[in-house]
Amino acid sequence: MGNIRVIGPRGSGKTTYLAALAYQPVQSGGRTKNFKVQAINEDTRKLAEKAENIILEGESLEPTGVLVKTIDDVPVYSFNIQIQTLFNRKKNINLVVRDYPGEIFDELELGLTSQIQTEFIDECLTKDVVGCLILLTEWKKGADKHYSRVLQRFIELMDIQGRINDLRLAVTMSKCERGELWPGRLEPEIDLFSARLPKTTAILKEKIPPQNLNFYAVSTFGVLGRNNPRPNRVEELGGSGRNSVLREAHRWQPYNLITPLYWLSTGRRMRNDT
Numbered sequence: 001m002g003n004i005r006v007i008g009p010r011g012s013g014k015t016t017y018l019a020a021l022a023y024q025p026v027q028s029g030g031r032t033k034n035f036k037v038q039a040i041n042e043d044t045r046k047l048a049e050k051a052e053n054i055i056l057e058g059e060s061l062e063p064t065g066v067l068v069k070t071i072d073d074v075p076v077y078s079f080n081i082q083i084q085t086l087f088n089r090k091k092n093i094n095l096v097v098r099d100y101p102g103e104i105f106d107e108l109e110l111g112l113t114s115q116i117q118t119e120f121i122d123e124c125l126t127k128d129v130v131g132c133l134i135l136l137t138e139w140k141k142g143a144d145k146h147y148s149r150v151l152q153r154f155i156e157l158m159d160i161q162g163r164i165n166d167l168r169l170a171v172t173m174s175k176c177e178r179g180e181l182w183p184g185r186l187e188p189e190i191d192l193f194s195a196r197l198p199k200t201t202a203i204l205k206e207k208i209p210p211q212n213l214n215f216y217a218v219s220t221f222g223v224l225g226r227n228n229p230r231p232n233r234v235e236e237l238g239g240s241g242r243n244s245v246l247r248e249a250h251r252w253q254p255y256n257l258i259t260p261l262y263w264l265s266t267g268r269r270m271r272n273d274t
Contacts, residue, residue: 002265003096005124008135009147010102013174013220013244015047015061017135017257018077018099020220023051025252034271035258040078040094047077056252060236060243068101071119075099081258083270093265100124109149112157121154125161131168131264135218137175139196148199155207168212168267170260171204175244176217177231177255185255189215214263219255221246 006014022044024037039045054061068074077097085091104120112118124132136147158164173192176185184191193201193215204213221233221244232251233244246252262270 002093002131002261003129004098004131004133004261004264005129006097006099006133006135007105007124008102008174009106009137010063011242012102012135012137014099014102014135015063016055016244017174017218017220018097019047019051019055019061020254021079021257021261022048022077023055025051025056025254034084036082037258038080038082040080041076043075044077044079047075055246056249058245058249060245063102070116071123074101081261083258083262085270091266093262095261095265097261098123105150106146108153109146111153121157122161125158125163125167127163127166129167131170133260133264134169134171135174136171136197136200137173139192144197144199147197148203151200152203152207155203164207165209165212168214168264169204169208170214170216170264172216172218172260174218174220177219177221177223177233179229179231181217182219182223182229185217185219188217192217211267214260214269216256216260218257218260220257222251222253222255224248224251 006018008014021037022039039048050061077099079095079097081093081095083091083093100120104117107113107117112121155164158167171193173181173188176182176192181192184195189201221231223229224232224247232247232253234247235242236245259270262268
């Protein structure tokens, strides 16, 4: 059983990512996926229903932080993922995932400033957690400085808890369907992170053992098609600011959701899923 935590700033798409993972929209063009996902517990089934009833209807999910007052308010999502590997072998992995509010990540730049923040970080760094999926989404002015400070602090806390050498970090650029990012998705460490977040990348590579660090690109909404690589999402103004919503439901095809989770759980790489 792989216990994984999903962390990242507000608006990085953590909950929507997990909803798409739980729901697994049908592949366009009748293509066959190389994996199957089964929701194990009630929280995960409810998340899949939200994907069907909210995301597919062109609406956005409510941010996690709105509903969370204590760590016990954070749902625990449980998945069984069956992956078709090379030579038609099947690999089953069981994942238990928690999605932390973006405020926990963003405010870490200032240190542990509240009791709830301390509770989340302590829980994140317990020995039964095998890895963290860190979703980042910005690269414009100021983002690299902010991310590098937050992750420097997170690494210091990892060290205090004795997790530097045994906690995997899958550092992931979310929303890679954006035109500026889509061409760099195949070599994300070089073409996305080193190119756009050099300070953040340098700190991670300096402090984290190479066997415990990987870089990924994912897209929950995907693009409209192989020959039409426009983002399959639009931005709308909502009560909590700008929200991403699905553009064309019948073309919903997420990109690479499974690959970072597989590595976090097993320590082994798989080819990108589409």
